[in-house]
Amino acid sequence: MKIALVGYGKMGKIIDGIATSRGHEVVARLNETPAAENLNNPDVVIEFSQPEVAFNNIKTCLENKIPVVCGTTGWLHQKPEIENIAKENGTAFLYGSNFSLGVNLFFALNEKLADLMKNFSEYNIQLEEIHHTHKKDAPSGTAISIAEGIIKNNPNFNAWKLHETEKNQLGIFAIREDEVPGTHSVYYRSEVDEIEIKHTAFNRNGFALGAVIAAEWVRGKVGVFSMNDVLGL
Structure with a gap:
């Protein structure tokens, strides 16, 4: 699977290592605003950025019909709008306040x-x-x-x-x-x-592994999801 990482801080780097170890190809590592040109045609975007930029990051990806797994918190007053954008573009959005x-x-x-x-x-x-x-x-x-x-x-x-x-x-x-x-x-x-x-939590590895598992699960799906769907809870 081709994964683009939007937000390449501590979590992004750990996700990179786990995704690679599970056989995936990381095709973009972005700290700037994503666009069709720099996302490099991924199967899924994993978004761990900052509250003030998360909405625009996710919106851009969904409008390019790329499913998004998002772990950024602090922007959720705009989440209903993002869910509508995912549905309108026939792709998937999966938010987790915590992927562990x-x-x-x-x-x-x-x-x-x-x-x-x-x-x-x-x-x-x-x-x-x-x-x-x-x-x-x-x-x-x-x-x-x-x-x-x-x-x-x-x-x-x-x-x-x-x-x-x-x-x-x-x-x-x-x-x-x-x-x-x-x-x-x-x-x-x-x-x-x-x-x-x-x-x-003893370290960030559990969050990162859960995000990669969520990305594996959401590929090819359409709709709005959570970790309950991934884990069958």
Whole structure:
């Protein structure tokens, strides 16, 4: 498979190595805006760039009828428009706030626990995410996905917010520490005990491998997808 990498920072370089090791050809490594001329006719684009340029990067690729796997967070207010562009151009768009297999299993566990706990109001719910100091968006896209999973299964909440949980707004503490790949925790605290679920990434390799697997899966498909589709969750 021919893969174009749009966004060639730390993640792009790791994806490059994993894609090559799995027998794929990386035909473009771009930090500039993609165009038909510099994408070099790939089968799939993997986009890990920055929030301020992600929309235009993805839009250009989809309008050239190239499927896109995107892991950039912090731009999701424009995601519905991108989904429409993918459908209009008869190609595929797959977004993941986190491509790690473990995190996607964590998402499923989080929703199950939220459903179990929805009737126990004595427990206060709080989210926490820790990332490296280079991360520009806060909270992380993964933390937002976790919060949305709880909100979907617990009628006591209708939105999320930064910092502490207040009434019907689910709180997310966003902490930045040197070189932390990503740690996400959900706490259910009462006066007598606490239930915690937690995912800790040791490095970026799991994210990169998941992105390549998603690219392998999405090739030749038409529509809007997520890692749930890739993993059958």
